[in-house]
Amino acid sequence: MKGPSRAAPYVFIGPTLILLAVFSLLPILVAVYISLTDMDLAGLANYSSIKFVGLQNYADVLGDPVFLLALRNTLFYVVIGVPLVIACSLGAALLINFGRSRAFKVFRVVYYLPSVTNVVAVAVVWSYLYNPGIGLFNYVLTSLGFDKVAWLTDPTIAKLSLILLALWRSIGLNMIIFIAALQGIDRSYYEAAQLDGASNWQQLTRITIPMMRFAIFFVSVTTMIGWLQFFEEPFVMTQGGPLNGTVSASLFIYQNGFQFSNFGYAAAGSFVLFFIIIAVTLLQLRLQRKQAEE
Amino acid sequence: MSLTPKQAQSAAPTGRSRDKLQQWAAGIVLTVFGVAMILPFIWMLLSSFKTEGEIKRIPPTLWPESFTFENFGKLFTEMDFGTYLTNTLLITLFSFVGLLLNAMAGFGFAKYSFKGREKMFLLVLATMMIPGQVTMIPVYLILNSVSLTNTMLGIVLPGFTSAFGIFLFRQFMSTLPDEIMEATRLDGASEYRLFAQIVLPMSKPILAVQAILTFIGGWNSFLWPLIIANDEKLYTLSVGLSLLKGQHGTNFALQMAGAAFMVVPIMIIFVFFQKHIIENYNISGMK
Numbered sequence: 001m002k003g004p005s006r007a008a009p010y011v012f013i014g015p016t017l018i019l020l021a022v023f024s025l026l027p028i029l030v031a032v033y034i035s036l037t038d039m040d041l042a043g044l045a046n047y048s049s050i051k052f053v054g055l056q057n058y059a060d061v062l063g064d065p066v067f068l069l070a071l072r073n074t075l076f077y078v079v080i081g082v083p084l085v086i087a088c089s090l091g092a093a094l095l096i097n098f099g100r101s102r103a104f105k106v107f108r109v110v111y112y113l114p115s116v117t118n119v120v121a122v123a124v125v126w127s128y129l130y131n132p133g134i135g136l137f138n139y140v141l142t143s144l145g146f147d148k149v150a151w152l153t154d155p156t157i158a159k160l161s162l163i164l165l166a167l168w169r170s171i172g173l174n175m176i177i178f179i180a181a182l183q184g185i186d187r188s189y190y191e192a193a194q195l196d197g198a199s200n201w202q203q204l205t206r207i208t209i210p211m212m213r214f215a216i217f218f219v220s221v222t223t224m225i226g227w228l229q230f231f232e233e234p235f236v237m238t239q240g241g242p243l244n245g246t247v248s249a250s251l252f253i254y255q256n257g258f259q260f261s262n263f264g265y266a267a268a269g270s271f272v273l274f275f276i277i278i279a280v281t282l283l284q285l286r287l288q289r290k291q292a293e294e
Numbered sequence: 295m296s297l298t299p300k301q302a303q304s305a306a307p308t309g310r311s312r313d314k315l316q317q318w319a320a321g322i323v324l325t326v327f328g329v330a331m332i333l334p335f336i337w338m339l340l341s342s343f344k345t346e347g348e349i350k351r352i353p354p355t356l357w358p359e360s361f362t363f364e365n366f367g368k369l370f371t372e373m374d375f376g377t378y379l380t381n382t383l384l385i386t387l388f389s390f391v392g393l394l395l396n397a398m399a400g401f402g403f404a405k406y407s408f409k410g411r412e413k414m415f416l417l418v419l420a421t422m423m424i425p426g427q428v429t430m431i432p433v434y435l436i437l438n439s440v441s442l443t444n445t446m447l448g449i450v451l452p453g454f455t456s457a458f459g460i461f462l463f464r465q466f467m468s469t470l471p472d473e474i475m476e477a478t479r480l481d482g483a484s485e486y487r488l489f490a491q492i493v494l495p496m497s498k499p500i501l502a503v504q505a506i507l508t509f510i511g512g513w514n515s516f517l518w519p520l521i522i523a524n525d526e527k528l529y530t531l532s533v534g535l536s537l538l539k540g541q542h543g544t545n546f547a548l549q550m551a552g553a554a555f556m557v558v559p560i561m562i563i564f565v566f567f568q569k570h571i572i573e574n575y576n577i578s579g580m581k
Contacts, residue, residue, distance in 0.1 A: 008406065012406075013398070013402035015398070016398070017399070017418075020455055028424065030436065031428050031429070034432065034435070099317060104320075109568050112572070113331065116564045119516065120516055120532040121557045124536075128341070128549065131546070133352075200316065229427060236539075253427045266431055270428045271428065277425060
């Protein structure tokens with residue numbers, strides 16, 4: 001369809017294209033450039049003092065023990081967090097979709113609720129729940145006869161505590177995506193299976209899960225990308241501590257950029273993370289294609 | 295009418311009661327985990343009405359001994375939550391301008407054929423894949439070079455447009471019938487009037503969802519205000535709340551009041567509009 005005015009489409013898309021160019025595309029070029037320089041606070045005040053250092057930042061960041069620890073922590077978050085998110089949100093979606101009573105609709109709201117609330121507020125609440133002395137979790141544990149848990153002060157437990165919080169926050173959104181996918185499955189498959197006397201479990205494993213393949217793939221890719229960028233939970237709750245035990249790659253980049261003002265160094269770190277994200281996503285796409293061919 | 299199910303039941307009594315049992319089991323499992331999902335919110339609300347002394351007590355009291363609104367008052371006297379609230383509402387208001395721009399772009403991509411349309415749309419989608427960590431520092435430097443750091447404009451501009459929003463608007467608007475638009479054009483209306491008076495009113499479902507999500511996003515905005523605002527006068531509620539956590543680290547009653555102040559309005563809006571938000575994922579074609 002051709003509009004009578006040839007300028008109109010450009011007027012409609014122009015403002016957003018300009019904004020996206022300035023705040024999404026141009027920054028990539030700027031980031032590439034500054035990652036090759038020693039840009040810091042002095043460089044911010046006086047551009048002429050910025051020196052070109054080639055790939056030095058990349059070499060430094062890949063040899064930085066804190067960055068390597070941050071990458072290992074990020075791997076820990078992804079390996080434990082992503083399967084948990086997928087399993088829990090799929091489980092919730094299946095149970096809610098299974099229910100015939102209207103009351104089950106209430107669960108959609110209840111499970112989704114943590115996803116819409118502010119991360120800082122939620123982190124403040126969970127810090128209180130995790131408090132070793134007067135927190136609710138330790139109180140419940142001790143009154144049941146268990147020992148107190150060092151929720152946020154032991155490096156490994158602290159990582160798990162942050163995963164628990166992030167899991168709680170991310171079940172809702174993925175659950176809704178799964179429910180939408182479940183409701184898109186043609187009823188006639190189930191009717192045919194029931195006529196053949198298939199049990200609920202058989203219907204789940206032979207019809208539902210295979211039909212959900214694309215939704216599961218979509219959720220795994222987006223969840224994986226999200227968890228590789230894990231940032232807000234450690235930022236608000238632990239600031240990366242104890243002993244950098246919870247620092248993630250994203251938090252490392254933020255700290256180096258905005259707390260230590262090593263802009264060039266942080267930009268180099270951000271590209272390392274970017275390449276990891278691209279590599280992991282491409283790998284998943286490949287696995288998916290292979291699976292689809294089989 | 296009551297005969298047939300009964301007959302069916304007697305024909306297959308085990309299957310039917312087993313099905314009922316499974317329904318109950320699913321309901322109970324969901325209830326147990328559902329209580330765990332909202333427990334942090336309940337604990338937050340109850341604690342926000344306790345006094346500073348009561349909150350430190352062991353064993354903790356479940357129900358506040360006497361409900362006090364003192365904590366909420368302190369947010370405005372000891373902290374500057376009034377200013378933070380104003381800033382947050384301003385940012386939210388600004389982000390609605392961004393929403394309008396997204397709607398315009400979605401319309402442009404959906405209903406016009408022009409040179410480079412496919413390529414430009416792909417470019418828009420490609421920006422979704424750029425992680426925030428990569429653009430965070432350069433965007434700060436760009437804003438700094440035009441003296442927009444520590445300004446309200448600098449806080450709102452980076453988040454103005456959303457590629458996903460543009461995508462959803464395009465998806466929805468391409469389903470609008472061309473005939474109505476043609477008829478409006480024949481009546482002599484300009485393209486801009488067509489957009490404002492025909493297309494926008496017809497796009498109410500997607501506008502409603504996007505408006506709610508924009509409000510929630512604006513209300514919760516944290517990272518850009520944190521990076522761009524040096525001055526406490528520009529802090530938003532979430533930045534103010536993280537400041538409160540640092541300054542009143544042991545006063546959990548005050549912290550819970552601050553958290554409740556942020557969370558409860560969003561909860562009310564969400565419960566009120568949840569049907570639209572949840573249906574958004576059907577509109578986006580995620581099936």
